Amino acid sequence: MFAINPTDPAPIWRQIEEGVRRLVALGALKPGAPVPSVRDLAKDLRVNPNTVARAYQRLTEGGVLTVRRGEGTYVADEPSQPKRAERNGALRDAANRYASTAISVGSGLEAAAGELESAFERVVREHRRKP
Amino acid sequence: MFAINPTDPAPIWRQIEEGVRRLVALGALKPGAPVPSVRDLAKDLRVNPNTVARAYQRLTEGGVLTVRRGEGTYVADEPSQPKRAERNGALRDAANRYASTAISVGSGLEAAAGELESAFERVVREHRRKP
DNA sequence: CTTACTGTATTAGGTACCTAATACACAGAG
DNA sequence: CTCTGTGTATTAGGTACCTAATACAGTAAG
Secondary structure (H helix, E strand, O other): OOOOOOOOOOOHHHHHHHHHHHHHHHOOOOOOOEEOOHHHHHHHHOOOHHHHHHHHHHHHHOOOEEEEOOOEEEEOOOOOOOOHHHHHHHHHHHHHHHHHHHHHOOOOHHHHHHHHHHHHHHHHHHHHOOO | OOOOOOOOOOOHHHHHHHHHHHHHHHOOOOOOOEOOOHHHHHHHHOOOHHHHHHHHHHHHHOOOEEEEOOOEEEEOOOOOOOOHHHHHHHHHHHHHHHHHHHHHOOOOHHHHHHHHHHHHHHHHHHHHOOO
């Protein structure tokens, strides 16, 4: 499905949350489709079930997932996207972080932009492989 | 000098380390120039002196700073830059993270690249202001 | 020497996160 | 009903990080 990056300082539950949002945004997870059970995904990612549960709960509160108790968890019929304000804010924050680390290691805008393009291709290709 | 971002999941000492590296890479801190004392920078960033000390220690081990005990800390005469392998690795990692969050909030490559350019301009302009 | 500033080290306490081990309520299959 | 698999909740323990309060060794200036 996706992987956890141990070097990423972000908490694991946030990585899971973002991973699911990414799959939904890419269309790899379509509305109504089931997502792995808490225990299955936890076993797959080699992570504690509680951590996955926390991510699922946040995604449910955020309107991305819907849960049918005792049965399973599914992508919401109309998965909510972040509003423009939040999206721009989050994007700006992430861009600042990326620019900061790029400059700090001695890279320029061109190198950073090129690596970004590669990263996009990599992510998209990775999720075109198993639709 | 620079600011600490509380929303950044990265540890504060790492943000400080990256901030100093950024200033050195931008030329805002030139070789031989003194950096603020541990206590001064801690007071400026409203952070514990131990946290700043940890960052300075890592920067010293990394060859970016040199310390004259009892006198102060200075930018190394020839500040070491990360080797190409490490730089590319770090840049690739950062690009992956940025691309991941961009996609997860529903943004495309164009929007991400545009925001990246803005971020670069912002950072450079911010450090051209007080040379 | 005294004072004031450096970097460094130690100890303690608090918070967030992750793990582990359970337990409970609900839905579906046999 | 029994069994299995859902999501959810609770409790405990460990680690990393940050803070706070000191203390020590070295340098420079009065």
